[in-house]
Amino acid sequence: MVNSEQINKFIGEQLGEWPTAADNFKALEGVKVKELDVDGMKIKVQFNPARIVSSSAKVDAKSLAERKCFLCGENRPSVQRGIEWGNGYIILINPFPIFPRHLTIPDMGHVDQLIKGRIADMMDLARELDEYTVFYNGPKCGASAPDHMHFQAGNSDFLTIGEALEAAELKTVATDGDAVLAVCDTLPLNVFVIDAQDSQAGQRLFDRLYDALPVPEGEKEPMMNLLCYATAAGVRLVVIPRRRHRPSFYGTEGDDKMLLSPASVDMGGVFITPLEKDFNKVDAALIKTLFDELCLDAETVNQVVESLK
Numbered sequence: 001m002v003n004s005e006q007i008n009k010f011i012g013e014q015l016g017e018w019p020t021a022a023d024n025f026k027a028l029e030g031v032k033v034k035e036l037d038v039d040g041m042k043i044k045v046q047f048n049p050a051r052i053v054s055s056s057a058k059v060d061a062k063s064l065a066e067r068k069c070f071l072c073g074e075n076r077p078s079v080q081r082g083i084e085w086g087n088g089y090i091i092l093i094n095p096f097p098i099f100p101r102h103l104t105i106p107d108m109g110h111v112d113q114l115i116k117g118r119i120a121d122m123m124d125l126a127r128e129l130d131e132y133t134v135f136y137n138g139p140k141c142g143a144s145a146p147d148h149m150h151f152q153a154g155n156s157d158f159l160t161i162g163e164a165l166e167a168a169e170l171k172t173v174a175t176d177g178d179a180v181l182a183v184c185d186t187l188p189l190n191v192f193v194i195d196a197q198d199s200q201a202g203q204r205l206f207d208r209l210y211d212a213l214p215v216p217e218g219e220k221e222p223m224m225n226l227l228c229y230a231t232a233a234g235v236r237l238v239v240i241p242r243r244r245h246r247p248s249f250y251g252t253e254g255d256d257k258m259l260l261s262p263a264s265v266d267m268g269g270v271f272i273t274p275l276e277k278d279f280n281k282v283d284a285a286l287i288k289t290l291f292d293e294l295c296l297d298a299e300t301v302n303q304v305v306e307s308l309k
């Protein structure tokens with residue numbers, strides 16, 4: 001068991017003993033942020049040059065095989081301490097932060113980034129870390145280490161999707177005891193929401209949704225981003241099904257190209273741009289186009305909902 005207070009203290013300790021991480025967290029205080037209104041949802045855009053490593057990460061099998069995995073214990077810097085948690089995880093600070101408090105939580109084994117069977121873990125962790133949103137990026141949905149299972153977590157007050165969902169209409173699709181699976185089709189991106197007190201019931205509802213979502217050819221699981229956080233009634237898991245890895249205008253060469261490789265944080269309302277020209281160019285229309293390209297369309301969402309009834 002861990003709690004927010006303990007982890008906040010741990011972050012402070014690590015920043016005191018690890019200059020590189022301390023510099024990167026310090027730099028975060030000065031990053032430029034702008035706010036957009038995308039069809040009624042507040043979206044923040046962050047200009048964060050240090051994230052270029054992640055946004056341009058090569059995640060093809062050959063590149064992965066040629067690099068040392070930065071999440072494996074033997075390759076991590078000795079200054080990076082961890083707190084062991086739950087079923088074989090270790091809680092670390094993320095030395096390339098987006099959030100003022102940013103954690104990486106890898107499995108202690110070098111196993112593929114796959115979510116099946118891990119939702120109860122995710123919900124348990126979100127319940128314990130009640131100031132944090134725990135998130136998961138599918139292997140082709142923003143994960144920069146798709147060969148090593150990991151969650152991340154960041155302070156919840158940073159993201160905007162929680163607030164947007166508070167104000168949105170949720171339509172119940174299925175229930176399991178007190179746990180509810182609902183769909184929200186009124187935000188600029190289509191999402192499913194699971195509210196649960198009991199992590200096992202939450203896991204069962206997620207498994208039903210997982211089985212109903214399309215799996216693109218060549219993929220091992222439905223493409224998705226997941227965000228999970230504590231609420232007054234338990235925990236809320238936001239499932240953002242994806243159909244595409246990167247937008248059609250992804251790239252570095254050419255004026256019309258942008259280095260946007262959206263992951264859970266972006267889908268949660270905070271877009272990260274490592275290049276200043278992209279930061280200046282991003283507007284509400286472009287974010288809407290990106291959501292339309294990357295997320296499941298209304299027709300497919302309806303088919304999934306119907307199959308779950």
Ligand SMILES: [Zn+2]
Pocket residue numbers: 069070071072109110111147148
């Ligand atoms: Zn590894």
